[in-house]
Amino acid sequence: MIDALHTLSLDAGALLASGGHGHSAESAAPAANAAAPMLAIVLQIGVGVLVFGILLCLWRMIRGPHLADRVLAGDTMAMLVAGLVIVLAIQMNSAMYYDAALVVSILGFASTVAFAQYIGAKHKHAPDPEPTPGVEGGH
Amino acid sequence: MQTILDTLAIFFLISGLFFMLAGAIGVVRLPDCYHRLHAASKCSTLGLLGLVLAAMLHIGTLAVVTKGSAVILFAFVATPVGSHLLAKAAHRDKAPKWHGTLSDELAEDIAKADTDKQGETRSKKKRKTRAA
Secondary structure (H helix, E strand, O other), rough: OOOHHHHHHHHHHHOOOHHHHHOOOOOOOOOOOOOHHHHHHHHHHHHHHHHHHHHHHHHHHHOOOHHHHHHHHHHHHHHHHHHHHHHHHHHHHHOOHHHHHHHHHHHHHHHHHHHHHHHHHHHHOOHHHHHHOOOOOOO | OHHHHHHHHHHHHHHHHHHHHHHHHHHHOOOOOOHHHHHHHHHHHHHHHEEEHHHHHHHHHHHHHHHHHHHHHHHHHHHHHHHHHHHHHHHHHHOOOOOOOOHHHHHHHHHHHHHHHHHHHHHHHHHHHHHH
């Protein structure tokens, strides 16, 4: 009897706590989020999918015939890592990982722009392969 | 309410993961640097959109929604710009094209601009010689 009362009071306390901050999924009552187990399964699958995508991009980065292929594989990998960070943020139910996602996407964009400048500037200062006769380089 | 939000989050999560996987497979499977750039930029942008929307729906605090909006805005501005820069640089570096490529309008435009510039310099030269 006392045990039953104890569990009842514990349940009431849990309900009150879940009412206190309603957005946290763990402390809510099981009837309130029927989609939580499905979400957990999808998150597990999502981590696997994103890691598989990172491995594919790594293969392209190793294999890529041109330098631009490697750079775009790195850009895609940065986006995949940002997605992985966001999936982990959903799993941990925490807001702190968003800064990491933002930083990773900004760094990926900056590195892509820098490598694009490098690839494009490789031929900028080299002389033209067939200089047309009679015309000086006007620019 | 949480059930509805979580169901929507599952939907966006699955769509985002689909786009991410399609982009990664496209980066490996497509035959050409420009094709790969198409797959990478488009699918990374839409995949990140889906994942961030799922996180915003699931957690739903003000800080998360603000940071997620910043991430989405940045991704939708930065990724097309970066891939355009990369495609232009690869074109300037004469990256190998797929054998089935039908037209290269940028090369035609560059050649046309070069001939126009040569014509201008020639006419300027003629004018200079006449003035002299």
